[in-house]
Amino acid sequence: MRKRLKNTTSKLPALLSCAALLGIWQLVTALGIVPRYMLPSPGAVASVFYKDFGLLAENAKVTLLEAFYGLLLGVLLGFVFAVLMDAFSWLYRAFYPLLVITQTIPTVAVAPLLVLWFGYEMTPKIILIIVVTFFPVTVGLLDGFKAVDPDSVNLLRAMGAGRLKIFRHIKFPSALTPFFSGLRIAAAYSVVGAVISEWLGGFGGLGVYMTRVKKAFAFDKMFAVIILISVISLLLMWLVGFLEKKSMPYKYLHEKE
Amino acid sequence: MEKLTVKNINKAFGGKQVLEDVSVTLGAGEIVCLLGVSGVGKSTLFNVISGLMPPDGGTVLLDGEDITGKPGRISYMLQKDLLLPYRTIEDNIALPLVIKGMGKKEARKQAGGHFEAFGLAGTEKKYPSQLSGGMRQRAALLRTYLFSSGVALLDEPFSALDNLTKTAMHKWYLDVMEQIRLSTLYITHDIDEAIVLSDRIYLLTGAPGRITEEIVIKEPRRERADFSLTGEFLAYKKQILEKL
Incomplete structure (x- = not known):
């Protein structure tokens, strides 16, 4: 009970600032400081x-x-990349720079190319999302694998464990924390990536809806869809946080007691 | 027959001799201590015995079988407990059995049978972060015991504990050893600890590391509780200090 109260009070400042923002927005539109057609009221x-x-x-x-x-495939690909690059250092040296380069290419620049190659259906969108989501997962896992305590690895070796068992019992569980940090970023990217690729060609999706209402100068609908997209991203990030808590109960022990 | 025989081990790193002709024996149920200052090559010797590091020369025999350079036969325990923070105590302790290929349930059951004797009852479902340093070392010792083929190597197992906890752990340790009769080779740089716990003490001095003296503690282990206040204890200590 006290715990719940504490939770509410800790969230109070954020709630207040959101309420204040809404209030200012309402005020600005009500007083006609910005014309209605440009800034619709809440x-x-x-x-x-x-x-x-x-x-x-x-x-x-x-x-x-x-x-x-996109996220599912991106995470799987990121996992495979991380495991392979951790197991074979020459793979790491050969491909890591390439992976970094893929992240320097702006999404908006590749999306039209993907549309030309793969059409207006889902494929180019999923590919784009894979490209933006695998990277944080790979980097998170690689960092986790590298940060493993060598003494723990030696202990398992002394017990007769091979590489596979060392991976299963030490490397993978130790990398869960950075993995989830990467996954949280990837989840947010996945929605943004989907919307951007829909802008540039497609038959459905919030990005398509956005381009349509933009052409109609329907500002109220623009605002609504922007809010919806950020709510979806927030929900996804929350879901990742929930999964993290479920898969790592030992990290949240103090919260239980 | 000796449980463990380590014969004429030589080891060098980058042209620098670390261990020179080191020979150690360990009888069944015996507690033998390697006493030496830091950096004398004690941990290197343990890495060689556990098979993690091949020696440049010499052999390691377990029950007469040559196990030189073969990990998976002799377990060791470090000052750091190395319990996996993401596993419960029971799963941590069952880990060596799981690695040997035993099913999880069976391994838990077998591990569970020793919790009482090691003073760990009630900690099965807890995570390492919920236990005190002393309790974690108990868990680490039980894990080492379950893995051992009757021989365990302990590398300064109690040196990270505060003095009072350490004294309590010594008593606990001798009690447990009385029950499980584990043959133990033990590293420490704490002279008092060596005299209280061991049946025999090897002095390792360097560099390169060499065994320069072997001291037998004649008093039986069960009389060791207040041993550190006796004249015999001080005589041993004096003898060791002169040699080191």
């Missing part, structure tokens, strides 16, 4: 969620599906 944006709910939900489903597949 109420107008909220009503879009009500009126356009079906359309938003349908498009959100497409975006989420792309983000899910």
Whole structure:
């Protein structure tokens, strides 16, 4: 009970600042400081969620599906890369610089190319999401593998463990914390990546919805979809946090007691 | 027959001789101490005996079988308990059995049978971070014991503990050894600890590291509780200090 109270009070400042922002926004629109058609009032944006709910939900489903597949494949690829580069140092030396280079290419620049190569369906979007999500996962895992205590590894070797067992009992569990940090970033990237690739060509998704309402100068709908995208990203990050707590109960012992 | 025989071990790193002709024996159920200052090559010797590091010359025999350079036969325990923070105590202790290929359930069961004797009852489901330093070392010793083929190497196992805990651990340790009769080769730089715990003491001096003296502690282990206050104890200590 006291714990719950503490939780609420610790979140109070954030809630207050959000409320204050909403208040200022309402005030600015009510006083007509910025014209209505450029900055819709919070109420107008909220009503879009009500009126356009079906359309938003349908498009959100497409975006989420792309983000899910992209993230899943990106994480798997990131895992495979990390394990291989950790096991064979020549692979690390050969490919790590390449991986870094893939991250320096701006997403918006590659997306049209992917559309030209793979069409307007889901494939180019998923590929783009894989490209932006595998990297934080690979880097997180590699850092974790490298930070393993050599004494622990020696102890397991003395017990007769081979590389596979050392990986399973020491390396992988030790890398979970940096892995989840990487996954949290990847989850946020996956939604952004999906939206960006939808902008540049597609038949559905929040990015497509966004381009349409932009052409119609429907500012209230623009605001609504932006808010929806950030809510989805927040929910995904929260989900990653939840998974982290579930898979690493030992890290949150003090919270239980 | 000797449980463990270490014969004429030589080891050099980058042209620098670290161990020279080191020979050590360990009888069944015996506690033998290697006493020496830091950096004399004690830990290198343990790495050789446990098979993690091949020696330049010499052999390691376990029950008469040559195990030189073969890990997986002799376990060791360090000053750091090296319990995995993400495993419960029971899973940590069952780990060597799991690595040998035993099923998780069976390994837990076998490990669980020793918790009482090691004074660890009730800690099975806890995580290492929830235990005190002394309790963690007990768990580490039990893990070492479950893994051992009757021989354990302990590398300064109690040196990270505070003095009072250490004294309590010595008593506990002798009690447990009375029950499990584990043959133990033991490294320390603490002279008092060596005299209280050991049946025999090898003095290792360097550099390069060499065995220069072997001292037998004649008093039986069960009389060791207040041993450090007796004249015999001081006589041993004097003898060691002169030699080191």
